[in-house]
Amino acid sequence: MTEGSIEAAAAHPRILIVGNAGQLGRELEKLFAGIGPMVAVDRESVDLADPGQTRDLVRRAAPDIILNAAAYTAVDRAESERDLAYAINEGAPRVLAVEAGRRGALFVHYSTDYVFDGSKTSPWTETDAPNPLNVYGASKLGGERAVEEVGGKYLIFRTSWVYGPHGNNFLLTMLRLGRERDRLSIVDDQIGAPTTSIEIARATHAIVTGILTGRFGAIENWTGLYHMTCGGAVSWCGFAQAIFTRAAAMLAVKTPAITPIATRDYPTAAVRPLNSVLSNARLQARFGIELAPWEAALEDTLHALRNAG
Ligand SMILES: NC(=O)c1ccc[n+]([C@@H]2O[C@H](COP(=O)([O-])OP(=O)(O)OC[C@H]3O[C@@H](n4cnc5c(N)ncnc54)[C@H](OP(=O)(O)O)[C@@H]3O)[C@@H](O)[C@H]2O)c1
16 A cells, blocks of 8 residues: 555545444444444454554554554553553554554544643643643653654544443443442542543544545645544533433433532542643534534433443
């Protein structure tokens, strides 16, 4: 394959999804299934901490598009597993970007609101200086920089507070705790935008298909770093309250008494930013794409859970 291969392969691009058992990976696999031949892998097929395995995976799959939904996402554990977090969040994206570059393939990568220190009082933009407070955020920032350094055809989407109908996430934890406990204390001074794996996958699909059909023009018009979150903002406590209000109606879940607490009353291994709300203005201006407001996306996800029984 030569430079320009995604355009040449626009009708039936070969797709490689890395991390297809994760929250986002599952949704990407569903949405991209119809686009072209697909290889979707998780930890059982490749250990991303091993650069040789990661390189071989791409060479075997020979993709025109790589979607990297894999990451080391255990924010607190990363404080004591620094090397592993960096290997997966910085080392693996670098190898994937290099291999994508060799083939002229498009590389889509995801990053996090935790690259910021939370000190700003308005939403963070792509031009704001990152200053991660924890190892996870620093390792993800390392991944962004590695991908940018390699260059080529890449998209980095920074998102936040990811949850969905599957996996390890705040929504499913709240629904479980709601069954187990009568009272919950939830942090009320960290503000962010809860974002569903479904919304991120939809937006990614719209952007990638737009690029394939030439709708966004030449590479310099679209390659780069974008914030991609659901609309609005809420605290973890406000999010929990919304979950129980809606889930009580839709899933017959009982509502525990919720006490708002401060971050300092809930010590964790990793320090988290107080304000991690991201501005999506660049995404909207460049691609004309806006994700659903967080409340609507929550409703959507609860519907998906109800339909799944
Ligand atoms: N979750 C959030 O709140 C959040 C917030 C902001 C940004 N993001 C970013 O959004 C993207 C998607 O996150 P997500 O929530 O969908 O993540 P997730 O559900 O934790 O999925 C990550 C996937 O990566 C796999 N993985 C981890 N280490 C691996 C290794 N060494 N080799 C192969 N696979 C490995 C995991 O497998 P195992 O399950 O077997 O470990 C898992 O299937 C990531 O880039 C993440 O950094 C997430």
